[in-house]
Amino acid sequence: MDIQFTEEQELLRSSVQRLLRDQYDFDARRKIVASEGGFSRKQWGAFAELGLLAAPFSEAVGGLGGGVLSTMVIMQEFGRHLVVEPFVETIVLAGGLIEQAGSEEQKQSFLPDIIAGENIWALAWTEKGSRFDLATVTTTARRDGNDYVLTGEKTAVIAAPWADYLIVSARTSDHRHDRDGVSLFVVDRHAANLHLQSFKTIDGRRAAEVSFKNVRGELLGGDGEGVAALEACRDRVIGALCAEAVGAIGELNSATLEYSKTRKQFGATIGSFQVLQHRMVDMFIAHQEALSLMQHLNLSLSAGEAGVSRLASGAKSKIGYAGRSVADQAVQLHGGMGMTDELNIGHYFKRISSINIQFGDPAYHLLRYARLDPAA
Known part of the structure; x- marks a missing residue:
């Protein structure tokens, strides 16, 4: 599959490429990750100015109406430039x-402040022992006047240290594993009795363990409708993460191919060795298969087709396995250099590893794919 982009989508892609080429090379990215904040508010503002933060939203809420396909392009x-700013967390989720x-x-x-780049948001849904299950929620919410009061803990909340607001899943009724009774709440990240223990993830981003003790929150959507909303959102974010992974895989292939043309062993470039040529062909095929599947998924999401969750x-499973295979090969073919912090190869490896565990690892989604009804 090869999508024929519209004129607007091609313009968006070329604009993003130009911005990242000029302002977000690997050295600039390393400085951002090493900074105290771990991301760049200035760069986030540049994304907003270019319209990237508005692109996926409908025109009715002040967006550009690009939907899922604009997210895929971005x-x-x-993924090609290892951007650390929280586009997925704030915009997609x-x-x-x-x-x-x-x-x-x-x-x-x-939404206007999100689109303008004024506020950063994060989604707090993972809990200890939940194992990617959106319905396994022990954090509770009880009604108190016009608001709710939340108590509990969330783990590995990506972008929480940067966030101004959190969307938190909490149980308003039923058992901890029941689909019903889970609701979503908007919480001010600086609210009283909300505590963060921040840490750096393996791919250079920031996350936090978050605890709530009688923290006030505002109900988002209907009471007890949180799981259904999260499931629909999960499908969209998987489409975005798969697009990022495909971008990273493409860069790994390009870097490895270029390296094979210059690195010499036994008086010849390693790219001239037939056994290594076969491995690089396998990497190319893995990228093309992942690209085709990613585009198929995002087109199906855009069209609202039945069975899109399966x-x-x-x-997520196929691209996850392909990404890990290509990353392994790229590191090995670069030899010891592939493990150094100074070379971008290891950073792509770490980012692909992180993508693989967000919203379910490849093994989890393989089993889920087998269980789901194709017509659902």
């Missing part, structure tokens, strides 16, 4: 949930 380029589940008042209150699991 994330593929972000939080912004998508607000647009999908929020009231008109909430959309008008929250397709999302299939893509």
Whole structure:
């Protein structure tokens, strides 16, 4: 499959490519990751100025109406440049949930500041022992006047140290594993009795363990409708993560091919050795298969096709395994240099490893793909 992009999508892609080429090379990215904040507010503002933060949202809420396919274009380029800024967390996850589940008042209150790059958001849904299950929630929320009061803990909340607001899943009724009774809440990240223990992830981003003790939150969407909203959002974010992974895989292939043309062993370039040529052909095939599947998934998401959730699991599994295989080969073919911090190869390896465990690893999604009804 090879998508024929519209004129607007081609313009978006070329604009992102130009911006990242000029402002986000590997050295610039390393400085951003090493900074105290771990990401660049200035760069985030540049994304907003270019319209990237508005691109996926509908025109009705102040966006550009690009939808899923604009996210795919952006994330593929972000994957090529290892962008650390929280586009997935703020735009795809939080912004998508607000647009999908929020009231008109909430959309008008929250989305303009997200689109303008003024506020950063994160989604707090993972808990210890939940093992990628959106319905396994022990954090509780009880009604208190017009608001709710949340108590519990969330683990590995990506971008939480950068966030101004969190969307938190919490149980308002039923058992910890039940689909019903889970709701979503908007919480000010600086609210009283909300505590963060921040840490750096293997791919250079920031995350946190978050605890709530009688923290006030505002209900987002209907009471007890959180799992359904999160499931729809998961499919969209898998499409975005797969696009990012494909961008990273493409860069690994290009870097490895270029290295094979210059690195010499036994008086010849390693690219002239037939056994290594076969391995690089396998890497190329893995990238092309991943690219085709990623595009198929995002086109299906854009069209709202039936069975897209099963397709999302299939893509997450297949692209996850392909990414890990290509990353392994790239590191090995670069030899000892592939393990150094100064070379970008290891950083792509780490990012692909992180993508693989977000919202379910390849093994989890392979089993989920086998269980789901193809017609569902």
